[in-house]
Amino acid sequence: MHIADIFQAHRVTFSFEFFPPHSDTGWDALFATVQELEPLRPAFVSVTYGAGGSTREQTHGLVLRIKRETSLAPIPHLTCVCHSETEVRAILERYAGEGVANILALGGDPPKDRPDYDRSADDFKHATDLVRYIKKFNDAGHHPDRRGFGIGVAGFPEGHPATPNRVTELDYLKAKVDAGADYIVTQLFFNNGDFYDFVERCEVIGIDVPIIAGIMPITSHAMFKRLPDLAAGARYPSKLLRRILRCGENDDEIRRVGIDWAGQQCYKLLDHGVRGIHFYTLNRSTATREIFRRLGADDAAQLEARAED
DSSP states (O other): OOHHHHHHHOSSEEEEEEOOOSSHHHHHHHHHHHHHHGGGOOSEEEEOOOGGGTTHHHHHHHHHHHHHHSSOOEEEEEEOTTOOHHHHHHHHHHHHHTTOOEEEEEOOOOOTTOTTOOGGGOSOOSHHHHHHHHHHHHHTTOSSSTTOOEEEEEEOTTOOTTOOOHHHHHHHHHHHHHHTOOEEEEEEOSOHHHHHHHHHHHHHTTOOSOEEEEEOOOOSHHHHHHHHHHSTTOOOOHHHHHHHHHTTTOHHHHHHHHHHHHHHHHHHHHHTTOSEEEEEOTTOOHHHHHHHHHTTOSSHHHHHHHHHO
């Protein structure tokens, strides 16, 4: 289903993110997670794309398996780094031929084993270039849906380290929307105030596409320590930091605090009229399912109905 139809069908969307596993046992565990989350009836699920296209085939395989074996609507990530125009066109043609309706277009990172990679050889320097190319692909009628791919892009409520100037950062985001992006999904954040301000700043400069909030509950001490390195610009509010530090290295207590915090974030976002919530699952289901239970819902339809009341 094209993202425009998804937004038309749902006043609030709920969605999940998965990543391609690196082992056979990982695939088995992931599809156990998918089967546990499918009854929550998300509007869509996204599938990540490894740095420099390192999981290109795994991403494609996961997208197709989800599409063929579940009722879920998969949205593959696609990045610029280490890709030529010819490669990107082949990827788009492949997805179009298989009826994939949407793409999340991202800048991406170089592979960790190539820290000195020279990006001057890349045909797409920025996500805006990739969005523009997908829009050109759409306009040429290469997708079976006359509208072509629905296009999503990333937003950063707390700012992106690569662009310290927040005015310039918003200019870059607006350029992606002007190039053809249909919606924005944000990096994870822990302070709703940052998200609300981000949405308002987007409105001020004329960005009027739906903005989906990214949420990830902290579930362990290791995750607490590592997350700021993985999520560009993410920071812990002092209240959350204090509660987690009181837990020491007790993972059960940290998980309780993390899920409670994320649940409260979701509750307040819904009260604030958020357009969508995207859960970064880390290929696990229990935390997301528990948040749904804490919000008093068995599935996304119940949460959406509650948000409308």
